[in-house]
Amino acid sequence: MSTSGGDGHGRDGMAVEKSIVLPRQAPPRRTTTSKLITTSSVQLFLTVVAAVALLPAGSLGSSLVLNSKNCLVQEPLYNITFNLTTLDSDLVHHIKSDIGETFTFDVCDHLKRPCNGVSGGAACLLRQDKSEVLLARESTLQLIDGRLHFNFSGGDACRNGKNYSLDIILMCSYSPEPEPMSVVPYSDDQCNYFIFWRTKHACAPLPERVRANECAVRDASGHVFNLLPLSQLNHRVPDRNGSHFSVTACKPVHYGHMTMCPIGSSVCHVNDSESDYTKKYHDYGQTDANPTIEEGKLIMNLASAEDKCQNSKIFFECDEAATDFGPEYLGKEGCTHLFTWRTSLACKKREFCAVVDPNSGFVFNMSSLAGKQIKLVEANRTYELAICKTADTQCPGSCEVSSTNSQTVSLGNINADLQYNITGAPYLRYESGAVCNQSSNARWSTKIEFICETDKGQTTPPPKVVENTGCELIVQLETELACLRNISCSAMNLSNDRELDLTPLISSQRNYLADINDTLTAVKNKQQKFFLNVCRPLLSEFGLGCRGGSAACVAEQRPSDKTPTNELSLGYPDASLVVVGDRAHLKYLRGDHCPQDNATDLSTEIEFYCAPKAGHGNPILQEILHDCHYRFEWPTNVICPGVVAEFRSKTCEIFNAETGATIALLKIFPSGELQVSPSKGSVSEELKRGKIQLCDKNLTALVDYKEQALKVHFTAKDPSCEGTGGNINVNLHVACAASENFEVNEQTPCHLVVTQLSPQICDLVGATAASDGTGSSTEKPGTPPPTKGTSSTTTPDPKDHGGDSKQPAVTDATPAQGSSGGRVGVILAVLTLVSLAGAGGFLLLRNPERREYLRSLFRGRNVLVQYSRVRTNEEASLLMHPPGALSDSDDEMLI
Numbered sequence: 008m009s010t011s012g013g014d015g016h017g018r019d020g021m022a023v024e025k026s027i028v029l030p031r032q033a034p035p036r037r038t039t040t041s042k043l044i045t046t047s048s049v050q051l052f053l054t055v056v057a058a059v060a061l062l063p064a065g066s067l068g069s070s071l072v073l074n075s076k077n078c079l080v081q082e083p084l085y086n087i088t089f090n091l092t093t094l095d096s097d098l099v100h101h102i103k104s105d106i107g108e109t110f111t112f113d114v115c116d117h118l119k120r121p122c123n124g125v126s127g128g129a130a131c132l133l134r135q136d137k138s139e140v141l142l143a144r145e146s147t148l149q150l151i152d153g154r155l156h157f158n159f160s161g162g163d164a165c166r167n168g169k170n171y172s173l174d175i176i177l178m179c180s181y182s183p184e185p186e187p188m189s190v191v192p193y194s195d196d197q198c199n200y201f202i203f204w205r206t207k208h209a210c211a212p213l214p215e216r217v218r219a220n221e222c223a224v225r226d227a228s229g230h231v232f233n234l235l236p237l238s239q240l241n242h243r244v245p246d247r248n249g250s251h252f253s254v255t256a257c258k259p260v261h262y263g264h265m266t267m268c269p270i271g272s273s274v275c276h277v278n279d280s281e282s283d284y285t286k287k288y289h290d291y292g293q294t295d296a297n298p299t300i301e302e303g304k305l306i307m308n309l310a311s312a313e314d315k316c317q318n319s320k321i322f323f324e325c326d327e328a329a330t331d332f333g334p335e336y337l338g339k340e341g342c343t344h345l346f347t348w349r350t351s352l353a354c355k356k357r358e359f360c361a362v363v364d365p366n367s368g369f370v371f372n373m374s375s376l377a378g379k380q381i382k383l384v385e386a387n388r389t390y391e392l393a394i395c396k397t398a399d400t401q402c403p404g405s406c407e408v409s410s411t412n413s414q415t416v417s418l419g420n421i422n423a424d425l426q427y428n429i430t431g432a433p434y435l436r437y438e439s440g441a442v443c444n445q446s447s448n449a450r451w452s453t454k455i456e457f458i459c460e461t462d463k464g465q466t467t468p469p470p471k472v473v474e475n476t477g478c479e480l481i482v483q484l485e486t487e488l489a490c491l492r493n494i495s496c497s498a499m500n501l502s503n504d505r506e507l508d509l510t511p512l513i514s515s516q517r518n519y520l521a522d523i524n525d526t527l528t529a530v531k532n533k534q535q536k537f538f539l540n541v542c543r544p545l546l547s548e549f550g551l552g553c554r555g556g557s558a559a560c561v562a563e564q565r566p567s568d569k570t571p572t573n574e575l576s577l578g579y580p581d582a583s584l585v586v587v588g589d590r591a592h593l594k595y596l597r598g599d600h601c602p603q604d605n606a607t608d609l610s611t612e613i614e615f616y617c618a619p620k621a622g623h624g625n626p627i628l629q630e631i632l633h634d635c636h637y638r639f640e641w642p643t644n645v646i647c648p649g650v651v652a653e654f655r656s657k658t659c660e661i662f663n664a665e666t667g668a669t670i671a672l673l674k675i676f677p678s679g680e681l682q683v684s685p686s687k688g689s690v691s692e693e694l695k696r697g698k699i700q701l702c703d704k705n706l707t708a709l710v711d712y713k714e715q716a717l718k719v720h721f722t723a724k725d726p727s728c729e730g731t732g733g734n735i736n737v738n739l740h741v742a743c744a745a746s747e748n749f750e751v752n753e754q755t756p757c758h759l760v761v762t763q764l765s766p767q768i769c770d771l772v773g774a775t776a777a778s779d780g781t782g783s784s785t786e787k788p789g790t791p792p793p794t795k796g797t798s799s800t801t802t803p804d805p806k807d808h809g810g811d812s813k814q815p816a817v818t819d820a821t822p823a824q825g826s827s828g829g830r831v832g833v834i835l836a837v838l839t840l841v842s843l844a845g846a847g848g849f850l851l852l853r854n855p856e857r858r859e860y861l862r863s864l865f866r867g868r869n870v871l872v873q874y875s876r877v878r879t880n881e882e883a884s885l886l887m888h889p890p891g892a893l894s895d896s897d898d899e900m901l902i
Contacts (some may be wrong), residue, residue: 071267071284073150078115080150084284085270087262089155091115091148091177091208102202104190109133110202112173114146114157123163130159130173132200142173142200154264155209165198173200179261180205181213181238192582211262214271220296222257223426224305230355231436232305233426234298234323236364237350241266242333243506244346250279252291254334254346256307256321259294274309274319274344291344292319305353316342322753323347325354337738338720340758341730347753347760352427360395362425362433371433373425373457373488383482385472391415392453392482395423395435404437405453405480417441418480419453433457433489443478453480457489495583496542498591507591507646509584509615511713512541512623518551521626521639530628534565539613539626539639542580542593558595559611561637575599577611577637591615591646601635611637618642619650619665619712619773644712644773652708652717652771659702661717661771663710668770670717672701675741675765683751683759691725691735699723699737699759715774716742728757735759743769 073080078091095115102110111118112130122131123139130142143159155177162171180186182205191201222235238258245251253260253268253275260268260275267288268275274292281287292309299306305323321334326349337345351363361372373394380398383390391398392405402408404421419437427433433456440451474481497508521537523530538545538553538560545557551571553560558580562571578595585592591614598609613626624643631637653662659679662669673679678698685697693699704721711718719741722734737759744764753760769775 071150071152075148075150078148080148080155082150082267084267084288085211087211087270089150089208091155094204094206094208100188102188102190105192107135110142110173110190110200112142112146112159112175114148114175130162132171140171142171152265153262153267166196169198171198171200173202175202175204177209178203178205179210179263180207181210181258181261182207209262211259211270213259214294216296217258217271217294220257222297224298224300226300226355228355231424231426232298232300232323232353232355234307234350234352236352236427237348240333244334244336246276246336251277252334252336252344252346253277254321256348257294257296269313271312273307274321274346276317289313289317291317298323317344318342319344319346321346321348323353324349324752326350327354327356337753337758337760338736339731340728340736340755345758357424360423360425362427364427371425371427371457371489373433373435373486375488376486377423381470381482381484383470383472385475388475390418390472390480390482392418392437392455393421394455395421395425397421405440405455416451418451428456432459449478451478451480453482456481456483458483458485459487459490498584498586505648507584507586507615508713509541509591509593509643509645511645512643513543514540515546518545519626521628523628524630527628527631530631534563535561536564536571537561537577537626537628537637537639539611541613542584544580554599557598559598559637561609575602575609577609589616603634607633607635609635609637611639613639613641615641615643615646617644617647619644619647619663620667622715622774647712647773649712650710652710654706654708656702656706661706661708663771665710666771666773668773670768670771675747675763675767676701681737681739681759681761682749683754683761686754686756689725689756690727691723693723694725694735694756710772712773714742715769715772716740717768717772725757731757737761739763741765741768743772743774 071083073082078095079088080091081088092115096113099111099113099118104110110130110132111122113119117127117129118131122128123141125141125144128141128144129146132140132142134140140163142162144161146157146159149156149158157175157177159173159175160170162173165171175188186205188202188204191203193200220235221233222238223231223233225231235257237256240255241261241263242254243251244254253266255261255273257273259271259273260266262268266275266277267284268277269288269290271293272290273294274290276289276291278287278289290311290313293312295307295309299308307321307323309319309321311317311319320343322345324347334346334348337347339345358370358372358374360374360377361370363370377395378398379394381392381394383392389408389410390406391402391408393402397403402415403417405418406415407418408415417440419440421437422435425433425435435455437453437455438450440453443449443451468485470482470484472480473483496510496513497506499506518538518540521539523535523537525531538551540546540558543558545551545553545560551560551562551574553562553574554576557576557578559577560574561577562574564571576598578598581596582594593613593615595611595613596608598611601607601609618624621642621644623645624641626639626641629638629640647665650663650665653664654660655662659672660669661672679700679702681699681701683694683697683699686694689695700723701721704723707720709718709720717740719737719739721737721739722731723737724733725735726733728735735757738761740760740762742762742764743766745766746764747766748764750762751759752762
């Protein structure tokens with residue numbers, strides 16, 4: 008990739024067909040998620056006018072649209088030339104889908120062999136029955152609002168006047184190794200297909216200082232903090248003024264759809280009300296190559312290259328739970344914006360020979376290999392090394408051994424500090440070996456990379472030396488211990504531009520035991536039990552014999568049975584979360600064969616919806632379709648949007664209308680004060696005494712259901728704090744917990760961050776002080792009876808959520824005896840629904856294409872929602888908005 012001047016031409020004579028900015032309405036705020044694809048595929052028009060005409064009014068502020076037919080396109084904001092000619096292949100590209108069908112295509116060129124009898128095509132699909140479909144006759148490289156993709160068009164006729172087409176969506180990846188492409192799963196009658204391709208060629212150019220940085224620092228005790236995995240994702244952080252920051256660490260913000268940030272920026276401020284792209288994105292901090300330790304704190308200082316008074320500083324705090332919530336904005340102090348970032352990578356205490364993936368919470372543990380002696384021979388040299396602890400040899404960790412075994416040269420001293428790489432591979436690094444270069448006094452080091460063993464069941468290949476240059480020995484070792492099957496557990500609801508994240512529901516303690524709707528009498532008569540987990544396999548438990556890796560399981564257990572029997576897998580966590588309407592849908596596929604239909608596999612679908620009082624909630628089995636497909640509903644408040652609570656200054660109380668709970672701050676802080684370390688040099692009388700009054704301040708209180716916390720922000724006067732307008736910024740987090748605990752997280756002369764744990768706050772945030780959300784896999788005395796009601800899928804009004812912790816999903820539909828008013832209400836409701844259904848049916852069937860769609864439902868071949876193994880929020884966002892296929896609403900996309 009290269010940069011070039013702003014003359015409208017790239018290098019090598021590249022000519023861009025169109026390079027214009029079209030003013031339109033103000034853009035909505037966008038982030039990176041949503042895994043919803045409709046089977047109705049819309050052709051992607053190649054001209055700027057047509058592309059903009061198809062975009063719904065108000066969906067974008069100004070569309071930046073560029074087309075190129077020679078695999079080079081120049082981005083006009085920063086004069087970046089994206090050169091994708093290196094992706095051309097003489098052998099063309101082949102990729103298989105989940106069902107074994109093969110996509111063949113080439114970029115920047117045509118296919119070398121005919122497809123379905125047509126020569127010179129651009130993309131071809133080989134079906135399972137060996138028939139071919141010409142997907143495209145030509146391809147065009149497009150850059151639309153930061154999204155780079157190849158649009159393959161002009162394929163064979165498909166249906167309803169449409170033609171087959173293919174979209175290859177490119178996304179920035181800083182990984183030095185090529186990543187495999189992925190086909191988004193599709194239905195039999197789909198016309199438009201999607202492939203994701205993560206590549207460094209879709210990135211803006213990296214500044215020299217961060218091209219090969221390890222993003223690590225060693226503290227005084229020798230512990231190494233490696234933050235490089237935090238560079239994999241962009242994080243959207245609200246700025247409290249209606250706009251947001253796009254933040255990453257160790258590498259710059261990934262250039263992409265609606266994240267066209269300045270080159271080299273790790274903190275990018277995005278003005279969401281600005282329609283002019285040249286004024287929308289601002290550098291608030293260039294990437295810091297490595298973290299530093301200041302006064303015992305792990306930090307990054309990021310200086311802006313654009314404005315001397317718009318710098319940033321990130322404090323990394325240990326989060327043992329390994330749940331990476333991403334950075335949080337604290338406020339501005341002087342010319343520096345302050346952020347805090349909780350992550351397991353900032354923790355010093357680690358399990359022996361283990362490391363946590365900060366994005367998924369998965370623990371890579373190599374302790375079973377500890378002490379194992381490994382002997383390798385490469386280029387007539389013999390090496391010995393051990394994993395995490397020394398083997399019974401003369402080698403202290405990694406060595407080169409002479410041919411007579413009489414001498415060894417140390418290539419690094421052993422340690423058990425397993426680290427996690429940006430590529431997803433855990434590794435060990437042994438340092439301080441023998442002197443390698445006398446002139447520079449450089450010493451040998453060894454890096455042992457653990458690679459996921461892909462050929463399970465076959466003979467595991469021996470460890471290999473892959474590099475021995477520059478005073479570094481690199482060894483790769485294949486093992487199943489390095490394998491991680493990860494799906495995305497968050498998705499974007501584009502109707503309100505809000506991320507739905509189910510990560511807090513992932514349980515590493517126990518499996519969830521589902522309730523059963525009382526209407527399912529047959530299930531209850533069989534005395535069946537349903538065990539589930541969220542976005543991960545079930546935990547291994549004694550007596551639960553479901554196939555390993557299953558995320559849902561059904562079993563029978565009668566009172567006389569000590570353990571479950573007749574277990575059947577209800578599916579595996581293959582498909583990432585999607586959003587349909589205002590519900591999050593999770594699907595587990597490929598379960599055991601359905602007993603009633605041996606040609607069908609058992610599967611599970613879970614619908615999560617917002618219920619502020621439900622806490623983490625619990626799954627409820629609502630219906631079984633065709634005896635093979637199990638549908639659960641799950642009321643939970645972890646996907647409820649944060650709500651601003653009402654502060655009542657006269658009584659010093661905070662009221663949450665959604666949960667109906669009120670908390671008196673004096674119950675948590677009896678004196679009405681925050682007690683911190685006295686600061687004798689402060690001008691503020693409150694800080695001098697170390698006691699900051701709460702009740703006389705203008706408090707802003709936000710309920711965060713996901714974190715089960717109340718976030719309070721206010722200011723205290725201090726004339727010496729000129730950089731913060733003569734005020735001390737105070738951020739108070741009051742989180743639900745079983746016991747009281749107070750901690751000062753950060754205290755500077757003009758900034759204060761404190762955390763209070765308390766069971767008093769739990770009702771306000773719709774949680775319980777116990778371990779909420781990890782339902783037990785064994786029934787306990789006193790367990791409330793399963794929720795009663797119908798299998799209605801009606802979503803509660805978000806302004807009037809109906810769930811609570813005891814009856815979270817549905818309510819009893821049977822009126823009390825003698826309640827004639829209840830029966831009249833039911834009758835009126837039924838008549839109203841019938842009328843609405845008739846009107847809706849008329850409007851639906853009026854459209855010929857929708858009539859055809861309705862017929863296809865009865866043919867059993869159309870699928871409304873495709874579940875895709877997308878790994879990031881960015882992939883899902885791109886799928887939700889393929890060029891030319893934007894719609895006015897989520898509902899429109901489903902019709």
